[in-house]
Amino acid sequence: MASDHTRSAILAAAERLYADRGFGDVTLRDIVAEAGVNLAAVNYHFGSKDELIAELFVTRSVQTNRERLRELKAAEEQGGGRAPIEVILRALVGPTLRGCLGPETQRSTAARFMIRASIESVPPIRRIKNREIDHLRKFAAAMRRALPERSDVDIYWGLNFALAMAHHTIRESERLTKLSEGKCDLDDVEDVVARVVSVATMALTAGRTETKARALARDAR
Amino acid sequence: MASDHTRSAILAAAERLYADRGFGDVTLRDIVAEAGVNLAAVNYHFGSKDELIAELFVTRSVQTNRERLRELKAAEEQGGGRAPIEVILRALVGPTLRGCLGPETQRSTAARFMIRASIESVPPIRRIKNREIDHLRKFAAAMRRALPERSDVDIYWGLNFALAMAHHTIRESERLTKLSEGKCDLDDVEDVVARVVSVATMALTAGRTETKARALARDAR
DNA sequence: GATAGTTTCATACAACTGTTTGAATTGCAA
DNA sequence: TTGCAATTCAAACAGTTGTATGAAACTATC
Numbered sequence: 001m002a003s004d005h006t007r008s009a010i011l012a013a014a015e016r017l018y019a020d021r022g023f024g025d026v027t028l029r030d031i032v033a034e035a036g037v038n039l040a041a042v043n044y045h046f047g048s049k050d051e052l053i054a055e056l057f058v059t060r061s062v063q064t065n066r067e068r069l070r071e072l073k074a075a076e077e078q079g080g081g082r083a084p085i086e087v088i089l090r091a092l093v094g095p096t097l098r099g100c101l102g103p104e105t106q107r108s109t110a111a112r113f114m115i116r117a118s119i120e121s122v123p124p125i126r127r128i129k130n131r132e133i134d135h136l137r138k139f140a141a142a143m144r145r146a147l148p149e150r151s152d153v154d155i156y157w158g159l160n161f162a163l164a165m166a167h168h169t170i171r172e173s174e175r176l177t178k179l180s181e182g183k184c185d186l187d188d189v190e191d192v193v194a195r196v197v198s199v200a201t202m203a204l205t206a207g208r209t210e211t212k213a214r215a216l217a218r219d220a221r
Numbered sequence: 222m223a224s225d226h227t228r229s230a231i232l233a234a235a236e237r238l239y240a241d242r243g244f245g246d247v248t249l250r251d252i253v254a255e256a257g258v259n260l261a262a263v264n265y266h267f268g269s270k271d272e273l274i275a276e277l278f279v280t281r282s283v284q285t286n287r288e289r290l291r292e293l294k295a296a297e298e299q300g301g302g303r304a305p306i307e308v309i310l311r312a313l314v315g316p317t318l319r320g321c322l323g324p325e326t327q328r329s330t331a332a333r334f335m336i337r338a339s340i341e342s343v344p345p346i347r348r349i350k351n352r353e354i355d356h357l358r359k360f361a362a363a364m365r366r367a368l369p370e371r372s373d374v375d376i377y378w379g380l381n382f383a384l385a386m387a388h389h390t391i392r393e394s395e396r397l398t399k400l401s402e403g404k405c406d407l408d409d410v411e412d413v414v415a416r417v418v419s420v421a422t423m424a425l426t427a428g429r430t431e432t433k434a435r436a437l438a439r440d441a442r
Numbered sequence: 443g444a445t446a447g448t449t450t451c452a453t454a455c456a457a458c459t460g461t462t463t464g465a466a467t468t469g470c471a472a
Numbered sequence: 473t474t475g476c477a478a479t480t481c482a483a484a485c486a487g488t489t490g491t492a493t494g495a496a497a498c499t500a501t502c
Binding site (some may be wrong): 227258259260261262265266 | 450451452453460
């Protein structure tokens, strides 16, 4: 492996084109033209088109997952193995939201690519997403430690709803802006994170069982 | 227009095939083979493949929207023009969830088709979804009437989160079942509706501003 | 039962797709 | 420099796709 020039040129061109125009109407010929390399180079370096897409997605995906786990681990270490549920949820949805939202003009190619991947969902990407369950289980475990009185079912539903709000907001950010006539500021990422975390926390703590977090909130009044 | 036989055979076959195998790998030739009609019939009756898909999606989409508005109108009439927020949210997410979840074996073709449409999102369907904003505005208006002290921003965020939870749960129902090792029962549709409505209600009523719903809940203790 | 309009049909079209091939080129080590 | 492997390249391949065509079959009306 000499200089990797061709290989990385393809990766960069593909990510940019997919981000801009979607997976549906970007062909290998578009990519190699943008990268200034030969058509056969894609199959030579990646094996197939799907493996190219998979490599793009895996790269960005592990970056996000690493960031998530880093935040989670830091929070749990600081709390002696048990982090507050809000912090766990923030570690779960924060990196994704920060990576995909924010002012459109300064949005990275990687961010726009991940938004596409979230909207279009082509087979090679779907296959990878299915392997993410182990990763989510780590968060489920941390949430169970934070809310020991909650049932597993409630934990999983809370996790599901937290991811739902984050991903849907990313995927439909344009529509929400239009619907609200610009009143909802999707560029204020930290506000979005706070809203998602707040609602997810309520979903997990309110209800029949009185949890520590709820008791704490009540006592604080 | 004589008997519509060919036309409806195409629609039925297309919906079934798309539901089973997704938009990605179902060709017009697959559809006409399944329908037992000639290849040219699709272009003759629908103009193009995209228009066929659009007609399929519009049909099911207006059914859901009609159902939503029926529930909303009934609730508002009963409440003298103002329905409780829970009932509005139930009218928003109930029809969609009831239409797409439930025991897989007895899930209708239409339901499975709509799940596909929610996962894959092809261009003709995306175009139609973009026109749904007017429909959502009616719900935003009803929610504003129910929670007059809430800011528009909060209303839109609540609406966004309610749709997020419903759609994400539909789209990722398989993954949630696997993640929770079957503990989350996606077949108990009314339980899912109740969970989504409950969380969305909390999102809309809890927080800085003390709303009527919250005051009511507190006084009830 | 002839006619006009609609619908069906087999077939061809034209374009595009990801992939393969085998030769040419390059870069590096002996 | 020679030799060898890695890389690049132009070209072609094989298959699929949605769509168009023009003739044939059908249907209803007069």
